[in-house]
Amino acid sequence: MRILKTLFSRKMLLRGWLPLTLAGAGLLAWFIHDSISELDYRMIEQRSRVLYARDGAVLGYSLSSDNDSYRFYTKEEEVSPLYLKMLLASEDRNFYQHSGVDFLSLVRALSDNVASGRITSGGSTLAMQVVKRLTGHKRTYVNKLKEIVQAIYITRKFGRKQVLEWYLTLAPFGGNVEGVKAASLRWFNHLPDKMTPAEAALLTALPRAPEHIRPDRNYQAAVYYINDVLKSAYNRGVLDNDLWRATLEDDIPVRLHAINQEARTLATYVFQNHPGTDIETWVDPKVQKILHNEARNFHEIHQDGAVLSAVVLDAATHRITGILGSSDLRISQMCLPFARRSPGSALKPFAYALAFQNGRLHPGTILHDNSRIYGYWKPSNFTNLFTGKITAARALTMSLNLPAIEVLELTGPSYFVNAVNRGQKRLFLKDNTADYSVILGSGSISLMDLTELYAMLNEDGVMEHYALLRDEAGEPAYRMLSRESARAVFNILKTARRPPNGIHMTEVSYKTGTSGKFVDALALGSMDNYTVGVAIRFPGNRAGYYQYSGFQDAAPALFSIFNGLKTLGTETMVKDDIESELLRDAVPEALREIVEEKKVIDKKTLRIDFPASGDTILPDGSGLVFIRHSGGSGKVYFTVNNEQTEQNYFKPEHEGYYSVSILDDEGRSDRVTFKVVLDEESDNGNEAPPEN
Known part of the structure; x- marks a missing residue:
């Protein structure tokens, strides 16, 4: 007892332990500050810009401004609940309980690493994987300590929901594909709100070793890791036995898909004129499909440098x-x-x-x-x-x-x-x-x-x-x-x-x-x-x-x-x-005709009374089409499809559109275009001539 009193006397503390304690506290504070200062949020800020339709479909996008990646911001509610359950069961079981770091998992991982003599397991939580993406850390024990500090910091400062969404946005999925939304579109050709168990398992496994597990390059490795995730999901109650067994036979993708860019011109215009990374529109994908089908039809006929554009309100x-x-x-x-x-x-x-x-x-x-x-x-x-x-x-x-x-x-x-x-x-x-x-x-x-x-x-x-x-x-x-x-x-x-x-x-x-x-x-x-x-x-x-x-x-x-x-x-x-x-049809007397002395008023208007433009007619019993007109003066000349005649009738040689013009001695004229069918059941013919 006397020895302890001596060791912890005020004098001894002042001479030895207190300076060491203060030095340790200062070193710890420096380490924490240095770790936090390493966090670089530019990956989030420099993500892809995406233009969305009203149902969440991607209309157009740009690649990330830092490394040309597909990095679409992904919200928790935009992702399949099955995928989230599988992800947490496999990567971070206690995500909603710990403060950013699962120390039990870390101890377990450290024990495995010591036993094997090398780093085989990281014990990283989702928050720790996020800070690793933000800092670009290599795998060392010092960096692991920094990631512990950083993970606790971002969880406390931004909350679990934000940390989860950052993971869903930044996780690597092979090549220049980052984030769950971009990965789902590139690997499965659909948004991540609906995934099969096999798809969810692939996206759970890929971030562990993106280039090694890519199914388009290493199919067997992809199958192995998918099955490992599925087994973990079964063991932790995410999948029942029947679904687990059935999913083992599911096909997995063997190539990357292109993401829809049919509305790229609209996306470019909006990005140039409106701020914001992700921009939501009222555009209806079903209406867009109608417009794009019309565009394809147009270019099947015309390939002369003209383009079609359209608007629907x-x-x-x-x-x-x-x-x-x-x-x-x-x-x-x-x-x-x-x-x-x-x-x-x-x-x-x-x-x-x-x-x-x-x-x-x-x-x-x-x-x-x-x-x-x-x-x-x-x-x-x-x-x-x-x-x-x-x-x-x-x-x-x-x-x-x-x-x-x-x-x-x-x-x-x-x-x-x-x-x-x-x-x-x-x-x-x-x-x-x-x-x-x-x-x-x-x-x-x-x-x-x-x-x-x-x-x-x-x-x-x-x-x-x-x-x-x-x-x-x-x-x-x-x-x-x-x-x-x-x-x-x-x-x-x-x-x-x-x-x-x-x-x-x-x-x-x-x-x-x-x-x-x-x-x-x-x-x-x-x-x-x-x-x-x-x-x-x-x-x-x-x-x-x-x-x-x-x-x-x-x-x-x-x-x-x-x-x-x-x-x-x-x-x-x-x-x-x-x-x-x-x-009403009745015209007020004061508005019956626009009359001004300076205008030339024609008292003998020449007009074709039958047929009218746009009519569809049958020839008479003799196979003739008669043209009836009124007005004009002097002799009237008829032109049928650019062939002039003095007769007010013609015999059509084929079904289709005919253009008839009339001209009198004083230069008055009129023209109509109509369709002639030779059979009442027929509705075939030539294209109508151009009009304004």
């Missing part, structure tokens, strides 16, 4: 549910729906709507399709023909240029441009100068903005914000057009001529457009809650060997997409009945 949710950025990434990797291009004639409906709204025009008002000179500019129609007097409704469905300019005169180009740009600038003009050519496509606008304008018509004049990103703040809606004027234009466009694959789709309200030199061909329209915009473009602004047009090429793609959307189910847009003279 859903008025039921006010979300962008589909975007086809570029149908061929070899030609263009731009997300073309966001690029500004010429709209051709696609803006004409909004000039008519503004004139309706201002009380200057009625759908039945007579307009004048006559050649006129505007300064040094002499516009013409797409067909280079003129029809004389024509109602506003028919002029719009036929997309005639001269009547559209006449309508624009009622409000003025500047008023038109300001109305289109209300809320945000959509339409861009050369030198910021508005003139009459804007209605024929001299300005530029993106397909996305143009499609939203057509969605506004579908919503009776209310401009809504259509969201692409899930966390996107919605902008307030506003009224761009009166209900009456928007509904009048919408109804008129429902009567527009259909392409062959859309003849029976009378519910679609749509318009086409073709830019100068056939560089851009567009079609936009609405069916129930969907509004779709389609563009066929030469990205380099060069004219194609084949002349694309809105009606001939873009319209069939539009209706094909609508047919696909029908299979998903559409929500009927319930629209209230509107009482308005714009929606």
Whole structure:
């Protein structure tokens, strides 16, 4: 007792033990601080950027910025519960009990290592495996001590859920594949929320020795480790006996899969314009599949450098549910729906709507399709023909240029441009100068903005914000057009001529457009809650060997997409009945005809009364098709498929589309295109000739 008192006397402590204690404490503090300072979180920060569809499917991605790895952040709830149970049973049984380090497992591992004379077992917890990834430590006893400190630190600081998600994100799975989500997509070609027991076992085993266990390089080793994990899962009650035995016979993958990149152009656009590593969108994979199928169909027919792009908007949710950025990434990797291009004639409906709204025009008002000179500019129609007097409704469905300019005169180009740009600038003009050519496509606008304008018509004049990103703040809606004027234009466009694959789709309200030199061909329209915009473009602004047009090429793609959307189910847009003279056939006397002295008014309009454009007809009993016309003066000449005749009839030699033009002595003309079938059951024929 006297000896102990002597040893622990204050004097002896001050002389010996206390300095040693303080020195040890200081050394320990330094070691802890040094260990913690080694943690480098850049692997997490520099992970892949991923663009997700609304159901969690990967639309596009970038590789990690540090070493070009597939490193997708993986959340606990995104992973199969079976995999998590198997992982913890095999790698960290006490994960939810210890503070980052399982000291019993460490003692057991140390005993095994001493017995074997080398490091054979690490006893590492998931937290310790995470810090090893963050630090890049090699296997030494000193580093193991550091990992103990680091594992306790990150568990205390960030919590077990974060530690687990970091493991799910950083664990190596062979080659440049890191993290469970990327591994599941690369090895199994599906997301990790649903895994078979064999798949879960493979992803549990791979991080132990990724290059050695890779099934594409060492199949036997992969089988051995999978069976080892399955046995452990059975012994610890994760699998019952029958499932364990059955799983032993399951196939395992022998190659890596490519991860979907069909929406790569959209991903690139979003990454460039929005911050954040992982970005969730409202894009519907089922809608995307329809668009990509249409892209493949397009390139099976056309291989001349043109690309197809498309947008799908859903008025039921006010979300962008589909975007086809570029149908061929070899030609263009731009997300073309966001690029500004010429709209051709696609803006004409909004000039008519503004004139309706201002009380200057009625759908039945007579307009004048006559050649006129505007300064040094002499516009013409797409067909280079003129029809004389024509109602506003028919002029719009036929997309005639001269009547559209006449309508624009009622409000003025500047008023038109300001109305289109209300809320945000959509339409861009050369030198910021508005003139009459804007209605024929001299300005530029993106397909996305143009499609939203057509969605506004579908919503009776209310401009809504259509969201692409899930966390996107919605902008307030506003009224761009009166209900009456928007509904009048919408109804008129429902009567527009259909392409062959859309003849029976009378519910679609749509318009086409073709830019100068056939560089851009567009079609936009609405069916129930969907509004779709389609563009066929030469990205380099060069004219194609084949002349694309809105009606001939873009319209069939539009209706094909609508047919696909029908299979998903559409929500009927319930629209209230509107009482308005714009929606009645009777034309107010003051709006019966646009008359100005400076205009040339044709009193003898030449018109083909039968057949009408878009008709499908049978020849009479003699096998002849008769053309009935009215108006004109002097002798009338007939042209059937570019062959001129003085007879008002012809005998079709084959089924298909026929184009008939008439011309009188004073230069008046009209043209129709219709389909002739020789048998009532037949519905085959040639493609319709191009129209605007």
